[in-house]
Structures are given as C-alpha cells and as structure tokens.
C-alpha cells in the first residue's frame with residue numbers, strides 16, 4: 499500500500515488547480531472498446547500473425563510489430579506515447595498495477611457511457627438501445643452553469659452515445675450516426691464533409707466512420723469555440739466485433755492522429771491555447787487473446803478501462819504505476835472538477851475525481 503499512498507499524494511495536485519478556474523475549456527474524447535492491452539503494449543503477436551484476422555500479415559507485422567512493448571505502443575499510438583506520456587498522465591496499465599474499470603456489470607457500451615457521464619452504475623441499464631438515460635449527467639450540469647450555458651456540444655460516431663446524456667432534454671446540441679453537423683457557423687469545409695457523409699455508403703447502420711466525427715468536431719471547435727465538447731469515436735469497437743485485427747489497429751492509429759490534430763489545432767487557437775484540458779478514455783475493455791473481439795458480462799477482462807489526461811491543470815506524471823483502482827464512474831466527478839462545477843450523481847454517492 500505504500501506505493502499507492504505515494505502516488506495518491508503525487509496525484510493530489512493533478513486537478514486541484516483547475517477547480518478554482520472560472521473559465522475552463524474541456525475536450526472529452528472517448529474511444530469505444532479500445533483495449534488497454536493495445537494502448538499500453540501495442541499490437542499482440544498471436545493476433546498480428548493470424549491470417550484469418552489480418553489480411554496482409556507481412557505488411558501489418560512490419561507496420562506494428564516491434565521487439566518491446568514500449569516500441570510497439572509508440573508505433574501504434576505515437577501521439578499518446580510521444581506527447582501525452584511526456585506532458586500528461588495515463589492510468590490503466592495492468593502490467594504495472596495501474597488499474598481502472600467500469601462499475602456497471604454489463605461491460606457493454608451504452609451502460610459504460612451512462613456510467614461515465616452520470617457518475618453512477620445503474621443495474622437497470624443493460625442494453626445498447628438508443629433510449630434517453632433517465633439520470634442527471636455532468637454535461638447537463640455544466641450546461642446549466644452560467645459559465646458554460648450554450649457552450650457544451652457533442653459529436654459521436656455511434657447513434658446511442660447522445661442518448662447517454664439525453665442531449666435534447668439537456669439542451670446540448672449533438673450529432674451522431676449520419677446526422678447533420680450542429681455548428682452555429684457553417685463553413686465551406688463543414689458543408690463538404692456533410693456532402694461526403696451523405697454520399698458515402700452506410701457501411702454500419704447506426705454508426706458512421708470516425709473520420710466524419712473528427713472533421714465535424716474540429717471544424718465546430720474552431721468555428722464556434724464551444725467551451726466543452728465530447729467527441730465519441732467508434733471505429734475500434736466495430737472492427738473488433740468484426741474480428742478484423744488489421745483494421746482495429748489502423749483505427750487505433752487513426753484515432754491517435756485525430757487526437758493529435760485536435761490538440762494541435764486547439765493549442766494554436768487563442769480561445770483554447772493553454773486553457774484546455776483533454777480527457778481521453780473508453781467505455782469498456784475486451785477479452786484476452788483470441789477473445790479480443792468480444793466484450794460483455796460473460797467476457798473476462800472486458801470490465802477493464804483506461805484514462806489519459808493532458809493539458810491545463812494536469813501534472814506530467816506520465817504512465818502511472820502501482821496506483822489504486824479507479825472506476826469509470828469517477829470520470830463524471832473528474833469532469834466536474836476540471837470545470838469547477840458542483841455535481842452529485844442521482845444515487846447521492848459523491849465520488850472523488852480521478853487523481854484526488
């Protein structure tokens with residue numbers, strides 16, 4: 499336990515500086531179902547060499563295989579390991595006893611997002627259906643605060659994500675799954691992205707490709723300057739369910755590049771530069787080894803999640819080790835702390851922000 503308390507003390511100032519901030523900016527990025535195994539150790543050998551799950555094993559081996567986990571993870575997510583690991587904090591490498599998991603019993607997506615945003619796990623929420631979450635969420639609380647009113651927006655790839663924050667009743671503009679963009683100022687680039695989204699085949703029925711979520715999000719950030727945005731990516735989960743390990747890896751690498759682009763664009767913009775915190779996390783894990791494609795209550799290990807923090811108010815702790823167990827439901831309290839707002843989950847159990 500000695501190590502835990504050492505880290506606990508080290509983590510203490512992580513977000514305290516943000517608490518008194520009267521005018522924060524926050525970008526929340528979720529990557530659906532990206533495993534901690536790939537985030538912290540890169541591509542897995544047995545999967546990378548399986549011709550049933552990788553179309554061109556030589557190409558993908560060359561692209562993603564390296565002798566050490568440190569080199570492999572950097573080949574897969576270079577922004578995470580060259581920038582976030584140096585300037586921010588990462589939680590969730592189980593090989594180093596840094597642990598995070600969901601509190602809900604389902605280990606599936608919609609209950610994961612509900613838990614993350616409402617600060618509680620409701621055992622009655624057991625499906626992925628796009629129905630409004632009955633509980634109050636932290637983004638709704640932000641939108642009720644005078645400092646953030648009308649400045650909280652959301653983009654997601656997968657249809658059900660906006661229902662996790664019952665965005666219509668909360669008054670939070672959101673766009674998911676082939677819906678039109680929600681920017682106040684329309685730009686020629688937004689119009690073009692919209693035409694591309696309309697014109698491309700709908701490969702998945704209730705989810706569009708992350709490239710569109712990224713493009714809508716970055717254009718809306720730069721055009722409208724919302725103070726709080728949730729960007730919800732989904733490609734990793736879809737390719738994993740399809741057991742396409744090559745495309746799953748490409749999606750992880752692509753998402754890393756999207757995150758880098760968003761970070762660099764915002765840090766070059768006066769409204770966001772030096773004032774923005776970036777919180778990146780996932781909604782559930784996946785199984786071990788050949789069970790990697792699956793997740794759910796019957797899949798061992800799929801309760802495991804991870805989290806990264808970067809930007810304003812975040813200590814440069816890098817990859818944490820030997821720390822206590824954090825829960826995805828603590829993300830809501832972490833968001834409240836960054837924004838300096840009060841938020842109590844509907845179950846009345848106030849949780850500590852991650853790192854405090």
Ligand SMILES: [Zn+2]
Pocket residue numbers: 530531606607608735781782
């Ligand atoms: Zn998911």
